[in-house]
Amino acid sequence: MNIADSEEMAAHLLERGYVPTENLDEADLALINTCTVRDHAEHRALSFLGRLRKWKRENPARIIIFAGCAAQRLGEKLKKTFPFLDLVSGAKDIDQFAQLLDKSGLFHAEKAQTPAGQKSVTGYVTIMRGCDFKCSYCIVPSVRGPVQCLPSAEILKNATQKAAQGYSEIVLLGQTVNAWKEDGKTFADLLNDVSAVKGVERVRFVSPHPIFITPDFLKAVENNPKIARHIHLPVQSGSTKVLQEMKRGYTREILLEKLDALKERGFAISTDIIVGFPTETEADFQQTLSLVDRVHFSAAYCFKYSPRQGTPAAEMTLFPEKILEERLDILLNKVKGLAESAYRAQIGKPVQILMESPTKGRTSDNFWAQTCQTYPVGTVVNTEVLSVEDTLLLTRD
Ligand code: SF4
Incomplete structure (x- = not known):
């Protein structure tokens, strides 16, 4: 954003x-x-x-x-x-x-400059601002305000401009990006419309909220290979009790249902997790660890709970720093090897690489890959994964 x-x-x-x-x-x-x-x-x-x-x-x-x-x-x-x-x-x-x-009064009208040459294949398009949730630890709604969805016509115009400038990957942005809607249109419709823009090879989106992983969205994904098979879905905790106290709007069971549906459709899933929320018991923390074991995320960004002035959770009693550190260490140890094993699991699989340099690019599920031959930047290469070096796929092309 x-x-x-x-x-x-x-x-x-x-x-x-x-x-x-x-x-x-x-x-x-x-x-x-x-x-x-x-x-x-x-x-x-x-x-x-x-x-x-x-x-x-x-x-x-x-x-x-x-x-x-x-x-x-x-x-x-x-x-x-x-x-x-x-x-x-x-x-x-x-x-x-x-x-x-x-x-x-600090600026004088001058001749517009031409932006420096485009360096990336990725163009960002904001589709909504603000957030209607009130997660008890989060300051975003108070600084960004309630949801305002941008009109689809404006979004498509922006995406078309980006594609014409040579960006073949469009990333749609919003605090709860998949809550976007307009009259009868849903986020799934928007994904299909943006991916149909001439020159767009791939569409990603940041940051989705679990409750908007709807059947409509899953259907769009099944029918549209241009929608990337990677999602960064912040789960925050694996305990229903903590999720409710965080006011996240879902339970562990609902979360697992959504995560399973995404996995069935070939998604690599990365996430954010908070440890040491003020009411998190040892049993709650164990629930988070078991969620990590169960889901096999491709990456997890783990944070100690950090109180933000003006949020409801800031009034709660904090854990001693020692407990926060211990829990974070345990979780970090658990997630340490996730990326490497996710990369290793790609060996032998067919991949679609969007080239970001003549020999390197990212797959639809967001893994870095290196090709044997050279290709024009921004093109899509269909090949297969031969081997893996740390966090780089080596292909058969
Ligand atoms: S954590 Fe996300 S969904 Fe919750 S209030 Fe903050 S921005 Fe909104």
Whole structure:
């Protein structure tokens, strides 16, 4: 989501005569797009902002913009702590970013720059913003607001533009991306429509919510090979009790039903898991471990519970750090070999690789693969997996 938002804000800066650079010393402007989902992410962004004080002092004409979810949460009061900050643009303001730049009086209309040559095969298209859930640990609904689905016409126009620019993989984005709907249209319809755009070879989506894995979606997948067979589905816990206290909207049983349905259709599934939610007992934690054993995820990103001010769970009593660390260690040990075994399980299987360089690309189920021959970037190669080196498939082509 932040990559897409950064691209959108960068496009408005390109229109005002800026070109991207990775070298801060030669930059005239720094745009910091932030995440606030964990305390740690917000601290890193603020500490980076603090380090820019010297950069700004060296040349006061330089401009600093602090954007995204941390900017939304902290607002204009940031300017008290960081008086050298020029603009604060919260995550909810992304649609008004251009007006904000114009109103600031810091920018002059200049000739639009042509974006630097496209480096990736993946183009991001935002299809919805915000979230209607109220997970008890999560700050996103308060910084991003309720769900707003973008119109399908606008989404298809964006996807068509991306495909015309040479992006053959489109990633649809939203906080609960598969909750997208419009009148009679569902997310499954949208997946089919986007994959039918000329030049689109593959469609992915981030981040789905388990409860919207519907029969309609599963049917679309069965009939449409352009929908990637990989899903990053955050499960968060394997215990029904904890899931209910987290207000996730599903039980372990419902979750397993959805995960099984995805597996039956050939999906590789990666996930996010939180350990040490304030009410998680040892038995609850064991349920999470058993879920990991049962599902064979292709990857799992595991986090210690981190309280966020303003969320209901932040009022609950925290576990001592020692218990959080112990549980995280146990879980990390369990998930350590997941990626390697998922790669090994691909040996002998047919794969469709979307080439991201002349000899490397990703399969539909999101495994990196290396081909013997060279192919044009952005094309799809049908081949078979011969062997595996760590986390790289070697093919027979
Ligand atoms: S579904 Fe829950 S965890 Fe995900 S963004 Fe919404 S409130 Fe946060």
